Amino acid sequence: MIKVNEHFLKLQSSYLFSEIARRVNAYQADNPDMSVIRLGIGDATQPLCPACLDAFHAAVDEMGREATFRGYGPEQGYEFLREKIARYDYGERGVEISPGEIFISDGAKCDTGNFQEIFAVDIKVAIPDPVYPVYLDTNVMAGRTGSFDNGRYGDVVYMDCTADNGFLPDIPDEPVDLVYLCFPNNPTGAVPTREYLARWVDYARENRAVILYDAAYEAFIRDDAIPRTIYEINGAKEVAIEFRSFSKTAGFTGTRCAFCVVPEDCVAYDSAGNSHHLHDLWNRRQATKFNGVSYPVQRAAEAVYSPDGRKQTREMIDRYMANADRITAAMDELGFSYTGGKNSPYVWVDVGTDSWEFFDTLLTKAGVVCTPGGGFGKCGNRYVRFSAFNNYKNVDEAMNRMAGIF
Numbered sequence: 001m002i003k004v005n006e007h008f009l010k011l012q013s014s015y016l017f018s019e020i021a022r023r024v025n026a027y028q029a030d031n032p033d034m035s036v037i038r039l040g041i042g043d044a045t046q047p048l049c050p051a052c053l054d055a056f057h058a059a060v061d062e063m064g065r066e067a068t069f070r071g072y073g074p075e076q077g078y079e080f081l082r083e084k085i086a087r088y089d090y091g092e093r094g095v096e097i098s099p100g101e102i103f104i105s106d107g108a109k110c111d112t113g114n115f116q117e118i119f120a121v122d123i124k125v126a127i128p129d130p131v132y133p134v135y136l137d138t139n140v141m142a143g144r145t146g147s148f149d150n151g152r153y154g155d156v157v158y159m160d161c162t163a164d165n166g167f168l169p170d171i172p173d174e175p176v177d178l179v180y181l182c183f184p185n186n187p188t189g190a191v192p193t194r195e196y197l198a199r200w201v202d203y204a205r206e207n208r209a210v211i212l213y214d215a216a217y218e219a220f221i222r223d224d225a226i227p228r229t230i231y232e233i234n235g236a237k238e239v240a241i242e243f244r245s246f247s248k249t250a251g252f253t254g255t256r257c258a259f260c261v262v263p264e265d266c267v268a269y270d271s272a273g274n275s276h277h278l279h280d281l282w283n284r285r286q287a288t289k290f291n292g293v294s295y296p297v298q299r300a301a302e303a304v305y306s307p308d309g310r311k312q313t314r315e316m317i318d319r320y321m322a323n324a325d326r327i328t329a330a331m332d333e334l335g336f337s338y339t340g341g342k343n344s345p346y347v348w349v350d351v352g353t354d355s356w357e358f359f360d361t362l363l364t365k366a367g368v369v370c371t372p373g374g375g376f377g378k379c380g381n382r383y384v385r386f387s388a389f390n391n392y393k394n395v396d397e398a399m400n401r402m403a404g405i406f
C-alpha cells in the first residue's frame with residue numbers, strides 16, 4: 001500500500017493569502033464601485049528595466065539560431081552571471097567570494113526551502129516569529145518538528161521578534177544547530193547592525209552551527225552603516241549561507257532568477273564528528289535535482305550589473321522606497337508605531353488590536369488591503385504589514401483614505 005509522508009499532514013493550511021483574497025472578493029462583490037487598493041502582497045509591480053529587456057530579447061534571438069543555440073546549461077549557473085555577482089555584489093564591497101561559491105537558481109523560495117535537505121533530521125532548528133513561512137514549513141515536511149499545538153510546532157526553537165528586542169531575534173538559551181535569519185526582514189522590515197550579526201556569527205562558530213541568511217531584500221538598504229551581506233562579518237564564511245534574489249532587486253518575480261552563496265569554508269559534521277563541506281553537498285544536490293535557469297533569464301539577470309542596468313534598477317528601488325516613505329509618513333501622522341520602511345519595502349505597524357480585526361476595518365471603511373501580521377506567526381497578532389510594492393498614486397490615495405478613518 002502506498003503511504004504518504006505523514007509530516008505533510010502536520011502542515012497548517014496556507015490560509016493567509018487565500019483568506020485575504022476571499023475577504024477582498026466578498027467586499028468587492030458588495031461594493032462594485034469601490035476601487036480597492038492592495039498594499040498586502042509583496043510582489044513587484046514595475047516592469048523589467050530596459051537594460052534587462054534588451055539582454056533578454058537578444059538572448060531569445062540567440063536561441064533561435066543554430067550557431068548560438070544553447071541546450072542544457074551548467075546546473076550551478078553560467079559563469080558570466082556568477083562572475084558578475086562575485087564582482088559587483090561582493091568584490092566591490094570588499095568581500096571576497098569566488099564565482100565557484102555562487103549557485104544560480106530559479107528563486108530564493110526554492111533555495112531557502114531546499115537547503116535544509118542537506119542537514120540531518122535530528123538537528124535543532126531556530127526560526128524567528130514572525131517569519132516568511134517557507135523556513136518553517138519545509139522543516140515540518142522534512143520531519144524536524146512535532147505536531148502543531150497552540151499555534152506552534154513542537155521541537156522548533158521559536159525566536160520571538162517583538163518591540164522589546166527591536167524585532168531582532170535573540171540568541172536562544174538552548175543550543176541550536178541551524179538558524180534562519182532574514183534581513184531586511186519580511187515581514188517586519190527590521191535591519192541588523194554589524195555588531196548584532198557578529199554576535200550570531202560568533203555563536204555559530206563557537207557552537208558549530210550554521211546560519212541560513214536570507215538577504216532577498218538587500219537592494220532596499222539605503223543606510224551604509226547596515227551590512228549588505230553577512231560576509232562583511234569576520235568569520236561568516238565558515239558558518240553562513242547567503243540567499244539573494246533578482247525578484248525584488250530587479251522585478252524578476254515572474255521571470256525567476258536568484259542565487260545562493262555557499263562558501264568553500266562552510267562545513268557540517270557527520271555522526272562520527274568528521275566535517276563535510278556544504279559546498280560539495282549542495283553542488284551534489286543541485287546537480288541531481290536541478291537543471292539550471294534558462295539562458296535568456298540568466299542573460300537578463302546579468303544585465304542588472306551593466307552600467308545602465310545598475311542605474312535603472314536603482315531607480316526602480318527608489319520608486320518603491322518613495323512609496324515606503326509615504327506609508328511611514330502617514331503612520332507618523334496617525335500616531336501608529338511601526339518598524340521597517342526605511343531600508344525595506346515593508347512597514348510593520350503596531351495596530352494594538354487583533355490583526356484580522358484591523359484588516360477588516362481598513363478594508364470595509366477605506367477599501368485598502370494590508371496583510372494581517374497573525375499570518376506570519378504568533379508574535380504578529382497585533383501587527384499588520386504594509387507593502388510598498390504598488391505605484392505612488394495608489395499608495396498616496398490609500399494613505400489619504402486611511403487618514404480619513406483614523
Ligand code: PLP
Nearest residue numbers: 107108109132186216245247258
Ligand atoms: N525570501 C523572502 C524573505 C521573501 O519574502 C521572498 C518572497 O516574497 C522570497 C525569499 C522568495 O523570493 P523568490 O521570488 O526569489 O523565490
